[in-house]
Every structure is written in structure tokens, then in C-alpha cells.
Amino acid sequence: MGFEELGIKADFVKGLTEMGIIEPSEIQKKMIPLLLSGESDVIGQAQTGTGKTAAFGLPMLQKIDLNKNEVQGLILCPTRELGKQVAKQLFRYTKYSAKIFTEAVYGGEHIERQIKSLSRTTHIVVATPGRLIDLVNKKAVDLSQVRTVILDEADEMLSMGFKKELDEILSFLPNVESKWMFSATIPHGLKNIIANHMSEGVEHIKINPDNVVNKKIDHKYVVCEEDAKLYLLMQFLKSEHKNRGVIFCKTKAATKKLAKQLIAKNISADAIHGDLLQKERDKVMRAFKGKKIQYLISTDVAARGIDVEGLTFVVHYQLPESDEYYLHRSGRTARAGKDGVSMVFANTSEVKTLRNYERTLGIGFKQVR
Numbered sequence: 001m002g003f004e005e006l007g008i009k010a011d012f013v014k015g016l017t018e019m020g021i022i023e024p025s026e027i028q029k030k031m032i033p034l035l036l037s038g039e040s041d042v043i044g045q046a047q048t049g050t051g052k053t054a055a056f057g058l059p060m061l062q063k064i065d066l067n068k069n070e071v072q073g074l075i076l077c078p079t080r081e082l083g084k085q086v087a088k089q090l091f092r093y094t095k096y097s098a099k100i101f102t103e104a105v106y107g108g109e110h111i112e113r114q115i116k117s118l119s120r121t122t123h124i125v126v127a128t129p130g131r132l133i134d135l136v137n138k139k140a141v142d143l144s145q146v147r148t149v150i151l152d153e154a155d156e157m158l159s160m161g162f163k164k165e166l167d168e169i170l171s172f173l174p175n176v177e178s179k180w181m182f183s184a185t186i187p188h189g190l191k192n193i194i195a196n197h198m199s200e201g202v203e204h205i206k207i208n209p210d211n212v213v214n215k216k217i218d219h220k221y222v223v224c225e226e227d228a229k230l231y232l233l234m235q236f237l238k239s240e241h242k243n244r245g246v247i248f249c250k251t252k253a254a255t256k257k258l259a260k261q262l263i264a265k266n267i268s269a270d271a272i273h274g275d276l277l278q279k280e281r282d283k284v285m286r287a288f289k290g291k292k293i294q295y296l297i298s299t300d301v302a303a304r305g306i307d308v309e310g311l312t313f314v315v316h317y318q319l320p321e322s323d324e325y326y327l328h329r330s331g332r333t334a335r336a337g338k339d340g341v342s343m344v345f346a347n348t349s350e351v352k353t354l355r356n357y358e359r360t361l362g363i364g365f366k367q368v369r
Contacts, residue, residue, distance in 0.1 A: 007033055060148055
């Protein structure tokens with residue numbers, strides 16, 4: 001079954017085809033017809049990297065009335081990187097369709113610039129919760145005609161402390177007909193938001209993780225203690241020759257330290273983390289996407305929205321907080337049908353965590369000696 005059979009217009013399908021998106025994913029098959037069918041509240045529960053942006057983005061685009069120059073759709077995201085990525089994807093889907101205007105707004109950039117952008121015709125706003133509230137308070141954006149609101153990676157917004165902001169935003173959208181929530185997990189705080197802001201008959205579509213793990217990723221690990229990690233990482237990078245990849249650390253401090261260590265050894269690397277200004281992050285990401293640097297070092301939060309073509313591997317220099325984060329990290333490689341490697345540097349006590357990943361994610365790890 002292709003996208004046209006799901007109800008997606010030919011103009012959008014042409015854009016998808018050019019992007020190499022031909023076969024709908026599991027969540028796209030289940031969500032797109034449901035979201036196109038009418039005004040309803042829907043929860044889509046699936047891991048990161050399952051094609052959620054197209055699952056909600058295409059139906060939202062088709063609901064836009066181009067005869068009305070007003071904001072009709074709102075997408076809330078946990079981080080600026082993810083917000084920018086979602087806006088970029090919507091733009092790419094509409095390459096061959098009538099012009100639908102999307103603006104991404106987020107903290108870390110001059111609000112005056114965003115106010116100016118919003119003064120032009122805008123049909124869809126992609127926003128981080130805090131910045132959206134600032135713009136509403138300044139009367140810089142009119143949300144009174146929003147018909148569809150999407151909470152993307154809702155559990156992540158909750159873990160970042162945005163519950164109060166989400167409650168506030170969902171309370172001042174008077175004409176919303178559809179609320180769509182996408183989340184990997186449904187923690188207690190999210191159940192509270194569902195109870196308070198979504199209809200009683202909310203549809204809940206859950207995608208089994210076994211159906212979404214990318215089978216083209218080769219999961220490997222090496223057992224080592226902390227003092228041997230840098231040496232082993234250098235050996236691994238050397239073995240990858242000119243291949244490019246992302247190296248993940250758990251904390252900002254570890255990310256900064258590793259970047260300094262690699263740069264000191266004349267290795268083409270740079271880092272993104274929460275302490276960087278937005279323009280600094282953008283500069284690093286431009287350099288990485290433009291192949292001016294070979295390796296990107298990142299924290300999990302900063303990695304939201306990283307979508308770079310042709311990455312051969314990811315390295316877990318430090319293990320993440322959860323199996324969802326492991327899946328998200330690993331999904332940066334083996335994209336568009338290509339193969340990739342996910343390499344873990346684990347100490348002896350962390351091998352147990354890898355065994356848990358095998359059970360919960362349905363993957364297998366090979367030990368490198």
C-alpha cells in the first residue's frame with residue numbers, strides 16, 4: 001500500500017518520492033487514514049525514528065485551507081532542533097504543492113526576528129512551549145483559528161519540565177477540533193494532560209517496538225573501563241577511515257571534554273550541547289552537514305532533530321538514560337535503506353543494560369574484542 005492509497009494527495013506523494021520515501025511505515029499506515037478521516041483526538045505511541053513526522057505532517061498539510069491567511073495548525077516540540085527539523089520536513093513535503101507557509105519559533109533566538117516572520121502569511125506554527133507563550137503574551141501570534149494541534153514527543157516535553165506550559169497552551173486554543181499526541185511512552189503526567197485536554201473517546205494507536213527497529217543497524221559493543229575509552233574510540237574512528245558519524249555522551253560536561261580531547265589530537269570533530277547559543281549550534285550543524293567536520297559529539301537532548309544523510313555509524317561513548325534514547329541515537333545511522341553500525345563502549349556492569357536492550361528492543365549485540 002502506497003501513500004496515495006492512504007489518502008495523500010498526488011502533489012505531496014511526488015515530494016515524498018523525491019525524498020526517497022516510497023513505502024509507508026507502520027505508524028504512517030495506521031495514523032494517516034485515521035487523521036484524514038475527521039475531527040478527532042488521537043494518541044500515536046511509537047518509538048523515535050518510526051516516521052512520525054510524515055504520519056502527522058501530511059494530514060495536517062492536507063487540512064490547511066489556503067483561502068485563509070491565518071494560523072490553522074500548531075505543532076509543539078520539546079527542542080529547537082526538533083522544531084526546525086519538523087518545519088524543514090513540512091517544507092520538503094510541499095515542494096510540488098500549492099504554497100503552505102510554516103514558521104518555526106523557539107528560544108535561543110531573537111524574538112523580534114520571529115515576530116517579524118510571523119507577521120507574514122503563516123498557516124502552521126512549529127514551536128517550543130516556552131517561546132510560544134512569550135509570543136502569545138506579546139500578541140505576536142493569533143492562535144484563535146487553530147483547528148489542529150500536535151504534541152510531538154510529548155513525553156520528552158514533560159521530562160523537560162513543560163507540563164505547566166502545555167496545560168496553559170491547550171487551555172487557550174478555543175477553536176481546536178483535533179488534538180494529536182505522539183509519544184514513545186505515556187508517563188503519569190501525560191495521562192493527566194490526556195484526561196484534562198483530550199476527548200473521552202480518544203483513539204490510542206500503539207506501534208509494537210519489534211516492528212520499528214531498523215534491521216540494517218549492526219549493534220556492537222566493547223567492554224572497557226573509563227580510562228581506556230578514549231584510546232579505543234581513537235582506534236574505532238581510525239578503522240572507519242573517511243566515514244562520518246555521531247558520538248553520544250550523557251552529559252554536557254562529558255561532551256565538552258571529549259570534543260576538546262579529539263580536537264587536541266587534530267581530529268575533525270565538534271560538539272553540540274545545551275550550553276551553546278542557538279547560532280553556535282547552527283554553525284556546528286552547518287559544518288557537519290556540509291562535511292567540513294567528520295564527527296559530531298552530542299548529548300541526547302541536543303540530538304533531537306539531527307537528520308544528516310550518509311552517517312555510517314553512531315558511538316555510545318556513554319550509555320543513555322533509557323532504551324528509547326538508545327533507539328533514537330542508533331536511528332541517526334542506516335537511513336534511506338543503507339547499512340550502519342551502532343557501537344557501545346560499556347563497562348562490565350553496563351553489559352547487563354545491553355541485555356535489557358536486547359529484550360525490550362528485540363535486537364542483538366555482538367561483542368568486539
